Amino acid sequence: MEIQNLQDMGEGVPVFDQTLKNHGLSLKRGKTITCQVNLGLLCNQACKHCHLSAGPGRKELMDLNTIHQVIEFQKKIKCEVVDITGGAPEMNPHLSVLIEEMATVSKTLMLRSNLSALYDAKDKVLLDLLVKHRVNIVSSLPSLNLAQTDAQRGEGIFDKSIEAFKLLNEMGYGKRGTGLVLDLVSNPTGAFMPPDQAIAEKRFYRFLKDKWGIVFNQLFTFANMPLGRFETWLKNKGNYEVYLNSLWKGFNPCTVEALMCRHLISISWDGYLYDCDFNQAAQLPKGNLRTHVSDLTSLGFENQEIAVGNHCYACTAGSGFT
Ligand code: SF4
Structure with a gap:
């Protein structure tokens, strides 16, 4: 069994590619359904778990x-879903342009929001635009506990997140019959595995509804990526190897077929292509070649090998991140 640079990879953990082979698996791209656009690394928060720092x-x-180049790319590739992320995408002054243009060439638009940035922006024009184009909001909140959330995301973030939830609900987001989707993702506040998704969803739903009348559509849980600021934090605490080992031990071969990288193309803030947002942090470009969105000669990505690293264990542990 191949063991790579133990200091970097976690002591005794086989490289991800080898684990796939040991299970008779490989990871190749299927039909590209989602075009994920990273609008930048600027954020109002500096979360301890952020894989992009x-x-x-x-x-x-x-x-x-670059935004116009990305729009031209989407016109050619015609992905069903355009997924806008960051940093905090609300802090990019061209977000509205991207939404307006993408709405004409995409079936579904998604905006990933840390909630507090949406609250801080207090941007009525942006909020109206989200409703007008029925942009799905994928919000994030690590914990229902104020102290835990603020410890991970910064002082006052929990309260702002709750206010943003209320605002989105007032606009119809998360409410049945409106067609305005408000999903929630939750990641652990430390170096441990996420709880069972269905159980966590019930717990979050009951707590937020009972305490503030807040509603949302679905909750997704995922393990923190051992990359970026979270990787530094793990190493500083001496927990990196232990964490990577626990991800590897939780490897679930059944998750591989449904991994999001099989159907997603990720574009970095400077216009380069990746198989996923995590690979941006790991500096693993698509096909291990740095290709700019404006330089593409072919859009036929199907059956191409996906660039993998040991951070991929975070996507395949337990019920996985798909
Ligand atoms: S980090 Fe996850 S989504 Fe990205 S290539 Fe690895 S398995 Fe796929």
């Missing part, structure tokens, strides 16, 4: 020229 001090933002 996004934060208030980051300067990387997708510029208008």
